[in-house]
Amino acid sequence: MKGKDAVLDSHANGKIIRRRxxxxxxxxxxxxxxxxxxxxxxxxxxxxxxxxxxxxxxxAFDLRRSEDSYVNELFEFAPYHGAPLLHALxxxxxxxxxxxxxxxxPEMFHDPLxxxxxxxxxxxRAGFGTIARVVANGxxxxxxxxxxSDAEARVEAYYEPYHATLRRLVDETHAQxxxxxxxxxxxxxxxxxxxxxxxxxxxxxxxxxxxxxxxxAAKVTDRAEAALSGLGFRVARNDPYAxxxxxxxxxxPGDGVHxxxxxxxxxxxxxxxxxxxxxxxxxxxxRMGQFVRAMAEIDWRALA
Numbered sequence: 001m002k003g004k005d006a007v008l009d010s011h012a013n014g015k016i017i018r019r020r021x022x023x024x025x026x027x028x029x030x031x032x033x034x035x036x037x038x039x040x041x042x043x044x045x046x047x048x049x050x051x052x053x054x055x056x057x058x059x060a061f062d063l064r065r066s067e068d069s070y071v072n073e074l075f076e077f078a079p080y081h082g083a084p085l086l087h088a089l090x091x092x093x094x095x096x097x098x099x100x101x102x103x104x105x106p107e108m109f110h111d112p113l114x115x116x117x118x119x120x121x122x123x124x125r126a127g128f129g130t131i132a133r134v135v136a137n138g139x140x141x142x143x144x145x146x147x148x149s150d151a152e153a154r155v156e157a158y159y160e161p162y163h164a165t166l167r168r169l170v171d172e173t174h175a176q177x178x179x180x181x182x183x184x185x186x187x188x189x190x191x192x193x194x195x196x197x198x199x200x201x202x203x204x205x206x207x208x209x210x211x212x213x214x215x216x217a218a219k220v221t222d223r224a225e226a227a228l229s230g231l232g233f234r235v236a237r238n239d240p241y242a243x244x245x246x247x248x249x250x251x252x253p254g255d256g257v258h259x260x261x262x263x264x265x266x267x268x269x270x271x272x273x274x275x276x277x278x279x280x281x282x283x284x285x286x287r288m289g290q291f292v293r294a295m296a297e298i299d300w301r302a303l304a
Contacts, residue, residue, distance in 0.1 A: 016079040019090070023047065026072075027086045031182050034082030034110035035296035036177035036303075038169050039075045041185045042085035042097045042162065042246065043068035056141050063194055065135040066093045068187040069301040073281075074269065075185055077289030081296040084169050088162055097152040097162045098184070098202055098244045102155070103129040110145045117148075123244075126195070130159070138195065145236025168251060170257060179256035181220055181295075185244045190267035193279060197240055204236035205268060208263035211244035216258030217303060224260060227294040231287050256304065 006019045017029040022249070046067060048060050056063060073089035079085055088097055102117040105124050108131065113119060127134035131151055134140055149259065166182075173180035192198030206228050210221045221237065228235050242253075243261040251259030266272045269284040 014080050021161050021165050022157070023089055023160045025086055025165045026089055027084065027165065028079045029084045030079040030082045032082070033084060033173065033176065036173055036179055036181055036300055037078070037083035037292070037295055038166075038173055038182045039083055039085045039185055039292070040166055040179060040182065040246065041068065041072040041075065041079045041085070041293055043088070043092040043186055044071040044073075045090045045092065047089050048091055048094075052091075055143060055146075057143050058102050058135065058139060058141060060111040061275070063091065063093045063135060064138060065139070065142070066132065067091055067139050067275070069186075069266075069270060069275050070218065070277060070281070071185050071187050071264065072263065074285050076285060076293065077291045081289070081293045083292060083296060084173075086162075086165055086169065088158075090158045093132055093135055093286035096128070096132060097159050098246050099123060099128075099130040100245055101130060101159055101163075103150070104131060104151060105129050108133055108142065108145055109148055109151070111148050115146055130155070134213045136189075136193070166246075166250070168224065171220050174256055177251055177300075178260070179300065181216070181300065181303075182246075182250050182257070183224075183295075184243070184259060184261045186241075186261060186263045187266045187270075188263045190265050190272060198264045203240070203265055205233040205234045205265050207239065207241050207261075207263040208261065209247060210259075211243045211251060212238055215243055215247045215251050215253070216260055219303070220258045221230050223298055224262075224291075224295065227291050230294075231290060255256070259304065 006017050009016050015031045019027045053060050075085055103121055103124055104117050106113050106119050170180050192201050208221055210216050225235050241263045246257045247261045269281045271278050
């Protein structure tokens with residue numbers, strides 16, 4: 001994992017390795033992995049290229065409505081507790097790695113889509129396919145239709161490197177420990193939106209999604225909930241989010257790979273309307289570091 005582009009950083013908490021995979025992924029690795037944990041942030045990317053903004057009806061600020069701003073920063077202490085952290089550099093509104101590789105709305109394209117493309121799903125109907133039609137408030141993203149070759153290019157340049165990196169981390173962790181635990185990290189609005197099943201209702205501090213127990217052993221979710229509750233957070237499970245593609249695709253408890261989605265209430269660390277860090281951002285990051293440390297200190301060997 002060290003590669004030619006790796007940079008070794010020294011910090012009061014230890015040494016970490018930073019590297020990038022093209023324009024797609026940033027990796028922050030412990031100098032030595034000592035915990036069977038992996039932390040991923042697929043939606044905190046904020047590299048909005050000008051050509052994307054030019055093709056959009058929306059300005060750069062409004063395109064951020066689908067972004068899980070700063071989530072990668074909230075888990076910045078993970079490598080210091082022996083766990084790798086990866087995050088997408090590209091924005092979710094450009095291509096969403098928490099979807100199947102080709103979940104596409106045919107109405108967005110000039111040309112017919114190939115047979116392998118999944119054109120019917122709840123996510124596609126809602127406008128949130130692999131290449132989204134709308135941002136989180138329902139505003140249309142694109143001025144014009146695109147060609148399927150444009151979608152293919154995005155998948156090859158961004159989606160595939162993200163998942164190839166994540167798969168490698170999962171496989172290496174599994175090989176080292178005999179099992180792996182993936183925490184897929186997201187943020188959510190503090191109140192359910194008009195199209196959400198909890199519309200208008202305040203949300204918990206943190207929602208853990210394990211696909212209703214199918215993506216990981218109950219012990220993993222139980223221990224995560226206990227650690228977060230012990231830090232003073234109000235925790236919910238699978239409501240309103242049970243996990244999406246990453247959780248269901250990687251979560252194979254029978255094969256020793258456990259996946260949990262973490263949704264964090266944005267009001268805890270940012271000014272939601274401004275997409276800016278709040279005064280509580282640093283303190284909240286410290287608390288998430290305590291959560292990672294608690295997870296890293298657990299003896300998980302029974303999972304093997």
